Amino acid sequence: MTAIDVNPGLLMIAAGLLACLLPRVGRQLLTLGTPVAGLLLLIATPMGALTTLPIFGYDLTLLRLDGLAFPFGIIFLIAAFLNAIFALHQDDRLQDSAVMIYGGAAVGAVLAGDLASLFIYWELTAVSSVFLILASRTERAYSAAMRYLVWQIGSGVLLLAGILLHYQETGSMAFTTITLGSVGSWAIFLAFGIKCAFPLLHNWVQDAYPEATITGTVALSAFTTKLAVYAFARSFAGEELLIPIGVVMTCFPVFFAVIENDLRRVLAFSLNNQLGFMLVGIGIGSEIAINGAVSHAFAHIIYKSLLFMSMGAVLYRTGTVKASELGGLYKSMPLTTIFCIIGALSIAGFPLTSGFVTKNLTLTGAEYAGYFWIWLLLIFASAGVMEHSGIKIPFFAFFSHDGGHRVKEAPVNMLIAMGIAAGACIFIGIFPQTLYSILPYEVTKSPYSVQSVVTKTQLLTFSIIAFGVLIRAGLYPKEIPSTNLNTDWLYRHVGRYFVGVLAYMARWAWAGVCGGWRATLGAAHGLIRRHYGPDGAMGSAWPTGQMAFWATVMIAAYSLIGFWYLL
């Protein structure tokens, strides 16, 4: 191992742990400096580098750098850097170190070469990121964080089970292409799927991200799901099942986004939709489609961060991101407005923005492969993106009817972070070759053919015109403060009653058997507390007689069972 072959992810994690102990200035230097150091380290690492460490009887591949890992590593580090600038105004030990460990784990996972390491980083992203939600320090955020954690750990557990099974079947721990078929591979697929917010497994994104802190949401939007995209690109490239899944993901969130009132939740829906594009690319699996997915992830992290940052700035200044309470902010926050519009144009994929040059690759991939319906639905989803991210976000936050907020422009550090991100969106849009050069495969064609520019512009412009028509005709749905049900209803609402009924029945049954003894069953927090808490049957100090009683019960049970077996 040469000095340079160190996983930059480990560097970030170490710095994150160190940051815990430092005063504010030291932490800021670390949060800014470490991503830069990591970037330099990553660029200096020769392509194809491979570092292995023998442990537990097999080789852990600590570092594996290839064409697929490189762009993801780069963009994760850039995202960490942008987030660091964006967070400079706040003094929060917890978030500073959590976000670095989180980003570090994501980078580490991308550069890890075996499934065991992947699992470790996978869990680390889950555990570290939950602090970004907890850091909101509200009751709502706490319960959202717990639900988030359950999903994330669930994914981790599934991944672990999948890895072990996969290892049993193939004898290989290598993190590389996996063919769907065995139970193990399905478990891994599903574990990735949870983290990638597959339809029906998606709701933790909309549930948790809007509850995170202003800066936390930016980091959350960058790492977790894109790590899953990377994992799919690494292990399941060309797996056709991903295409229908991806298409569904591009389409269904747009309907929910239209009626959502919380603008950060709208962005969370839009995140799902964008992931769908990437998954379709991975599912198609051709060189151009993979390029499309990777570059889309790259560009997406930047403009989605930008959008979350602009909404963060709005939240920071006005204290709300509810569409029904906002509007007219362009007067107070002009720069934020401009940056937000640039982000919106990018995500919608207007020519000369990063979204255009990357989404074009995926669409071209679908065209070349001749998937007509896929292509059509992707076009449809593009119009959908225009609706909820391209128009809705900037329109309701900054224009629309005046919400009456008279606030200051966003803090300088936020403006700088947004400015850099906005600049990057346009830079990539104008000079796509810089991004194309680091993609896994060579890109030969420029995205800017007359046809593609004209047709995409037509599509998007007429979407805007449709918006104009609807809003002028008063047909556009009003913004109403509301909660919109989603799959989380199942476990947040029905689940509660279900658990309640179960617990009631269990208690009843127990009472019948042991005369008023309290049940030890129950899943809901209150129930567990009732039984396992300090006053519960399990948690309280037992009288000596009760202990002795149990000893007798055990003796009797063992004896009976033993004699039964000898009969």
Next chain:
Amino acid sequence: MKLDLILRVMTKFILPYILVFALYVQFHGDFGPGGGFQAGVIAACMIILYGLIFGLPAAQAIVPQGLVEFLIPLGVLIYAGTGVVGMLLGGNYLEYTYLAHEPSHGHHLGILFVELGVLITVASTMVAFFFAFAGRKRT
């Protein structure tokens, strides 16, 4: 009770015989029933009886608390030390064969010391119990 003349005089008479009986039980241990444990209890009875009749302070004047607390570990030390001596002389731990020139003498000697240790510890522990209970103030 201190005023009861008969009890006081009789106790003073009996005490030496109790001690002699204790020593008899102790030394008779390898041939008949008896040994360090019983002897220890009997010896302790002497002090306890004295304490009952003449009061706790009087008993503690003969056997101070500090001495009792010293004797308890001392007995164990004698027991364990005998074993170590046997070990140093070439046998296994607690092997008395090499304590004397002849194995049977060695064993005799070994048992004697071990029983002495037991006597000291048991006697002093019993006394310590008595002191502890008798010394408790009513609350």
Next chain:
Amino acid sequence: MSDKTPKDGEPGWFERKRNIDKVWYVLLVFGAILTASEFLYEHHPHFAIEEIPVFYEIFGFLAFVFIVFAGKALRKLIMRDEDYYDRD
């Protein structure tokens, strides 16, 4: 856009009916130009549907309208009070 923070009650540039109309007409004109430009370059359609004239314009418009109306319908089904989950 004005640089100074506007006073309360004074409508901003984007809140005057006249200006909004201006933006709207510019948009319409731009749409018209785009539609016209359709006939000025050589088409390389991958799918038959792309050969329909003004396909992208119609598709974009209809897709948008569909999404909005579907959303409105969806609201009937899934919209609840804001504090829905907070109640016990």
Next chain:
Amino acid sequence: MSAAPGFELGHHLPALQVVVPLIGAVICAMLRNGTLAWGWALIVSVLTAAISTMLFVAVQAGGTISYGLGGWAPPYGIEYRVDLLSAFILLIVSWAGAIIMVYARQSVMHEIDAGKRAWYYCMYLLCLTGLLGIAITGDAFNAFVFMEVSSLSMYTLIAMGKNRRALLSSYQYLIMGTIGATFYVIGVGILFTLTGSLNFVDIAERLVTMQMERPAIAAITFLTVGISLKLALFPLHSWLPNAYAYAPSVTTSFLAGTATKVAIYLLMRIFFSTFGEAKVFEILPTTTILVLLSVSAMIGASLVAVFQDDVKRVLAYSSVAQVGYITLGIALANDLGLTSALVHIFNHALMKTALFLAVGAVFLRIGSVRLHDLDGIGPKMPVTMAAFALAGFALIGTPGTAGFVSKYYLAAAVIDKGWWGLVFVIAASSLIAVFYVGRLLEAIWFRAPGALAQKASDPPLSMLLPIVGLSLAVIWFGVDTRLTVDVAHNIATMLLGGVK
């Protein structure tokens, strides 16, 4: 009889292992002065640890060592028998004893009255003697005697706690411990009437030819339940939390690191090298019962730990849960399962001792271990609490720490057996551990310090060193598994080799 005259250290190591702390304890009691007694006890415990290390090396090199006490040849005399399993446990117990002793001086000065300190160290060494004795003896009844030696001294060690409830806890432990010991001795008695022998190896040889009759089952029953009480297997665990919570800090650390581990050793000794795996696990449904109890412990006790307000109680309930991991490994009765159980005995001793020592340091500084009083204490005692966090992460099973190694092997063992559901149980239990450890860490590091925590600071060096050392060892043994896994694997192979 045997052995040529002349003293040879190597030959007498098994005896010295027990005799040194025993005589040390006695002399400790005679010293009367707390500080002197501590110095002496430190020397003795380090010597004891050195002896165990030498024994371990000797056993690894030359195989099982047998030592006939008093020169009487086994199986008629009492045999001290050191095989790899015994040597491994001796190593853990004696080193835990030595390391905690380094720490003990300041803590004991703070928590025990001056007049009782020498007695405290005496009892500590006696307890050490008893625990080592259980692990080293090859005689079933002698094991009972040592069990009583260790238990009686442990009751005293607990009762010396400052809190008045320490007395009640000690009394409860006494009742339960006595019931356990009685069951054990009943079991041994039945075995004696069956086989006419008290020597484990001899009993095993005689049992091989016997059918599995009802008395044998009764013996297994009493032995298992008796030892289960001692090792706090669910639902016989309830003496443990109070005993841990109200005992002096040093006692708690020592108890957590060693006492349950030795009981587990005894269980393994009886299951695998006395009755044999075939009798216990194939004829009887031991696996099912133990798995059920272990799982209940892993989930139930962990859940209880989540809601405790006293840090020591959180850790105590976690210990009950962790014992569940170990017994689960035993219950699987396969190579990987036993390996994981043994590795976890080692690792859990390591991390729990570290955690309790750190908590003891907190108690020294602020006089409370209620979670509420620990709010924001992290930045005030950074080194202690960083070590606490490390050990806490290990408790969860974070990769890179010792806790992960044991869980990894346990999961592998479960999979090897084909029981997939249990993987999720292990994961679920770890998840609950995330909650209770996270709750502690959140309070310690991320809350605003309260009035008590404000004036806290890191403890003196003599306390800090063991804490830091152990928590670094937690990392070390998370990466370097030669000592733990390789040895444990050899032991597992030996135990499953069956009764000769």
